[in-house]
Amino acid sequence: MPIAAALTIASTAVTAAGQLQAGAYASRMARYQGQIAERNKQLERESAMDAIVQGQDQQRQLGREVAGRIGAQEARMAGNNVDITRGSAARVLDDTRMIGREDSLALSDNIRRQVESMQISAWNYESEKQARAAEARQAKTASYFGAGSTVLGGATQYASFRAKNGTGR
Incomplete structure (x- = not known):
C-alpha cells in the first residue's frame, strides 16, 4: 500500500476518532451543566419555601406589634x-388597625413577589436542564454524523487514489 493511501486511512481514522471524542466531551459537559441546573432549581425551591416560612413569621411579628400599639394606645x-369606644379615641384605634392591615397586605405582596420570582427561576432552571439534556443528545448525534462523513470522505479519497493508480478492482 503506497504511503499516500496509508496516510489517507490514518488521517481519516484520527479525524473520525477526534470527532467522536469531541462529541462525547460536549455531551458530558452538557449533562454536567444540566445537573447544575437541577441543583439550582432545587435550591430556588428551598429558598421559596424558606421565604414563605419567614414571611409567615414576619406576619405574626407584625400582628403582635400592631396589637401592642393598640394595647398601649388603649391603656x-x-x-x-x-x-375608647367613640369619638377621636375610637378613630385613632381604628386608624392604627387600618395601618396595621395595610402593612400586613404590603408585607404579603412583597413575600408573594419574592416567592414568585424564585418559582420562575426554578422553572427556568428546569428548562435549562431539559435544554442541556437535548444538547447532550445532539452533541453525540452530531459527532456520529461527523465521524461517518469523515470516514466516507476518506473512503472516497482512497477509492479515487486506487483508481488513479490502476489498483482498483
Whole structure:
C-alpha cells in the first residue's frame, strides 16, 4: 500500500476518532451543566419555601406589634379616663388597625413577589436542564454524523487514489 493511501486511512481514522471524542466531551459537559441546573432549581425551591416560612413569621411579628400599639394606645387613653369606644379615641384605634392591615397586605405582596420570582427561576432552571439534556443528545448525534462523513470522505479519497493508480478492482 503506497504511503499516500496509508496516510489517507490514518488521517481519516484520527479525524473520525477526534470527532467522536469531541462529541462525547460536549455531551458530558452538557449533562454536567444540566445537573447544575437541577441543583439550582432545587435550591430556588428551598429558598421559596424558606421565604414563605419567614414571611409567615414576619406576619405574626407584625400582628403582635400592631396589637401592642393598640394595647398601649388603649391603656394611655383609659388611664386618662378617655372613652375608647367613640369619638377621636375610637378613630385613632381604628386608624392604627387600618395601618396595621395595610402593612400586613404590603408585607404579603412583597413575600408573594419574592416567592414568585424564585418559582420562575426554578422553572427556568428546569428548562435549562431539559435544554442541556437535548444538547447532550445532539452533541453525540452530531459527532456520529461527523465521524461517518469523515470516514466516507476518506473512503472516497482512497477509492479515487486506487483508481488513479490502476489498483482498483
